[in-house]
Amino acid sequence: MALFYKSNNAGVPIGWIAIMLALLASMGGFIFGYDTGQISDILLMEDFKLRFATCETPGVVASCDFTVVREGLIVALLSIGTLAGALIGAPTADYLGRKYAMIVECMVFIVGVIIQMTARHVWQQFAVGRLVSGLGVGALSAAVPMYQAETAPSQIRGSLTATYQLFITFDCISIGARDIPGAGSWQTVVGIGIVWPVIMIVGMMFMPESPRWLAKHDRIEEAAAAIAATRGIRKDEAMSHPVVSKEIEQIRNHVQYESKMKGGWLDCFSLKDKILYRTLLGMSLQSLQQLTGANYFFYYGASIFQSVGIEDSFITQIILGAVNFFCTFGGIYVMERFGRRRPLIIGGIWQACWLFVFAAAGTAVDPEQNDSIGKLMIVAACMFILGYAMTWAPGIWILIGETFPTRTRAKQGALSTASNWTWNFLLAFFTPFIVSAIQFRYGFVFAACNLLGAVVVYFFLYESSDLTLETVDQMYCDPECKPWNSRHWAPAGYESRHNLVEQTKAAEAHKPIVGGEESRREDVEKSGDEGRTERC
Incomplete structure (x- = not known):
């Protein structure tokens, strides 16, 4: 079933899968926003201070306080983990695919949460747990926007990718746990963090892989099926549908061009x-x-x-x-x-x-x-x-x-x-x-x-x-x-960006192309022609 993106009176088919994959992938933003948003409150919880801060009088929370170094390490080790995770996430996403890389990264985050929750009196264990969680968060921060951009239809790519940032902002949950007695206060806040990656893991199992990653690995039929899913088009019609065939041809031509070039770390500085x-x-x-x-x-x-x-x-x-x-x-x-x-x-x-x-x-x-x-x-x-x-x-x-x-x-x-x-x-x-x-x-x-x-x-x-x-x-x-x-x-064959957008929408909506010029019709339907693949 297709939804329709309305703009300038041209309907463009958008499948509900496109919306769902954006929301599920954006759980990666929720994971980061939650983990960073709650730590400042956790540091103020009485039981947490009694266990991990330096106390002049044992058992008296008023005498407990964190040193600048200890507090800085507990807070900042997440950022160190995210830095390493972002770099590790690139080869992981290229090797496993965007979809399964995100699933593995969610599992890494869960391991970090478990390490934090099982800490009793050793603050270093809690800090290391945040470091491990950071590895997962950092890798997700690299994989999620990439997956959304590669999978979402171009007409709503900006909106769907922006949901990652939206989920980062939603993090005010600890206020409901601060009055829980004992370790349950901070353990509840930390433990709730497992919910988001679990939802993401389960949901992503039913989402398509990035069509561009699939095409890069010569899995063209699967790439076409992934595009069809985001467009609300039946799988058995994927290879013959004009919307899918146009987009898959463009992707395939681009992949063929790039296959002649290297894509290692040093190539990022070419x-x-x-x-x-x-x-x-x-x-x-x-x-x-x-x-x-x-x-x-x-x-x-x-x-x-x-x-x-x-x-x-x-x-x-x-x-x-x-x-x-x-x-x-x-x-x-x-x-x-x-x-x-x-x-x-x-x-x-x-x-x-x-x-x-x-x-x-x-x-x-x-x-x-x-x-x-x-x-x-x-x-x-x-x-x-x-x-x-x-x-x-x-x-x-x-x-x-x-x-x-x-x-x-x-x-x-x-x-x-x-x-x-x-x-x-x-x-x-x-x-x-x-x-x-x-x-x-x-x-x-x-x-x-x-x-x-x-x-x-x-x-x-x-x-x-x-x-x-x-x-x-x-x-x-x-x-x-x-x-x-x-x-x-706009690329060769189009008068302007507006002309490109209007003709693309008209073609995808199966409507007559404005202007009626045969050459323009061919440009819309043949994304792999010389004008569309011309390089520097």
Whole structure:
């Protein structure tokens, strides 16, 4: 059964499988968001402090506290694990396939959770458990956007890939467990983390493999069946259906071209076809996503909210998390409706403005002594998160899935994601030291990084919305196409991007092609012709 994506009066068939695979794969984001979102609360739970903190008076929680090093290792070892996991995830996804790689990575995460739950009085065991869980999370962060981008129909690829970020934001569960007596408080919070990978494992068993990975391994009929599933087309009609045959031919031609080229780690730094350009771009965008300053608020927002009398960190988490979660829905719409470049540029400027307000207010007047300044800073923080959730949060994960060519996509995605986790660790570990030295002026640093992000997007990022992954690769290879005019780029045989989108939708909906030109009809139906496969 097919759903229909409506745009400009052209219906495009989208199968319910496409929606389900996005939701299930995005459980990987839920796993990460949950694990990072709960640790700050776990560190405050009385039984956890009695077991793992340093206590001056045994059994008296008021005398227990974590050293900076111990707390930093418990929190940051997850990021170290995610960094290693992202790099390991690339060869795993290439060898096992995207689908089964994610299943294995979920199992690794579950092992890490079990290690944490069975810790009794040795904090190092709990920290190692987070390291192991991080391996699974990091590998998933590389595999999930790639799987979604390779499997989802191009018309809704942005929306479906953005659900990964949406699930990252949904993490406020520990508030219901903090009053459970004894070890049950923190063990319940940690143990619930097993639910998400179990759901993902079971669900993914019924989802199709990436058609591009299947085609790369000469499993063309299975690739056609996978495309048919996401389009709501019967399996027995896959090879003969015009929508499937057009897309599979394009994928097959692209795979044949790339089969003549290498796809190892060193090839991620090749100058040919702008591979190095795209590797550095992906790493830069993922780094800049961390340098927006979002995690400064998510990890250390409690001290800001204390300035207006909100001292309960659980409430702080809910306020910031709620803004992030609900605004991400808007981000899914924005990235699908307005493309990739414009939202990221506007978002970078918007975020920089509110960070400047935040930093200037906190530097001019002590917010603990002035309620009005404290409230202004909270408003600035929420407005910053609003912009971040609607642009840079979902947008970067979308781009990581659709910017790279098939032969090196897994490895380039891994390098980009590893950059994200590297900065995640650095910011999480060093922010307390930086804040103690420059206090709220730290916001000026993040404001500058957001402006830098907007500049990088304008001068280096190509507009990839509405294009198939193979056509995105062709666009980056076109010497006549520049980032600032890429919004209007279209492959040979089409007048404009709008013309390409309209003709593709008309063909997929089995409607007459506007214009009636036979040559245009052939361009739509034959994705493997010379114009569509022309390379640099």
